[in-house]
Amino acid sequence: MVGFRPFSKLNIAVFFIGILSIFFLGKWFNLNKGYEPAAYLDGQIEEAGYESKKTILLYTAKDGDRENWKWLFPKKILKCKNNVVCRITSDHERITEAEVVLVSLSDINSFTWTWLPINYVPPPWQKWVATWGEAPWFYYHMTFRNIGSFSVLNGIFDWTVSYRPDSTIISNYLHDPNKGDNCKFVKKSTKSELDSNAIMSKKSDLALWVVSHCSTTSRREEYIAEMNNYMHVTTLGSCSSLGKDDGAFNTIEWYKFYLSFENSLCDDYITEKFFNILKHNTVPVALGAPKKDYEKIAPPNSFIHADDFNTPEDLAKYLIYLDNNQEEYLKYLEWKKSYELVCEEKWPCQLCAKLYQNNKKTRKYDDFPGFWNKSSCYGDWHYKTRTYQ
Structure with a gap:
């Protein structure tokens, strides 16, 4: 009776290398399948006369799909108040000309080689911007394993856009589709x-x-x-x-x-x-x-x-x-x-306007875990126990 041959150490090693290869290829595929240019932008013809304007590169997908950017950046030309204008692209070939490289934190992971451009050193005038809108637990469960794994982001980002008040640009959930973002309740002049x-x-x-x-x-x-x-x-x-x-x-x-x-x-x-x-x-x-x-x-x-x-x-x-x-x-x-809502411009226009300001003194997030950890989460209904949710 012929039995099965036992696995040798070599067989086992090859087996595990194969499994790891599939895992990392899957990571690479899932990240990069969202890096193709956004179809909604590709189908537009860029208006003439704006060639000298600042460029914002939508570098990653947003919440798993590049098309989700269209609610924030609907056209190739972003026109804001005070005649502030920016060009919008999702084409990675234009990274060397972009003043902003915009990255959605929910669409990257701790394997930076799957999403960072290889052998690319950003020029000093280019700003890398991280944006997110979910609570910390989401990123621990979906993209980053724990607070320590955020260290791979050290030195990458210059600015941040989020609901946190210590972000470069605040984009919280108090907004109005007609008025803008980062709204506030202020006293009315007349009751x-x-x-x-x-x-x-x-x-x-x-x-x-x-x-x-x-x-x-x-x-x-x-x-x-x-x-x-x-x-x-x-x-x-x-x-x-x-x-x-x-x-x-x-x-x-x-x-x-x-x-x-x-x-x-x-x-x-x-x-x-x-x-x-x-x-x-x-x-x-x-x-x-x-x-x-x-x-x-x-x-x-x-x-x-x-x-x-x-x-x-x-x-x-x-x-x-x-x-x-x-x-x-x-x-x-x-x-x-007694109160009414007043708002600032929507955050894409705030970002665009910031590019035309004197930003020589930029903030580089050299300790991203330290920045991330300044915001606490809690494990009980009375906020006595801090936790990494």
């Missing part, structure tokens, strides 16, 4: 009226939560499950028993409260889950960044923060109290009489 009766006439339920990300590092799903023991929270979205509901947000005005619970508890990470609710006559209940971060950017007394309560039960009881006391509830909407 407006608030029709309390009309607002309350629409209210038919207590609290709403729309959710599509079911298991989170913030454990918001556990918090709300405990709240449900003391009050009713209407849950819609793909994580609810009712399944996905495309019209869920159309019902916000029916509810007195919306649970603006983030997937991560990280400094300054406040998303549209909170800011979009401020546009409605509904009170957001926040769990995400520490309360002080909300206070820096939201109007006074415009929200309720979970950290003000010892337990989910205490928060639930307070919401029930407000439900039964209309005058106290309406105090959380009073700010609408």
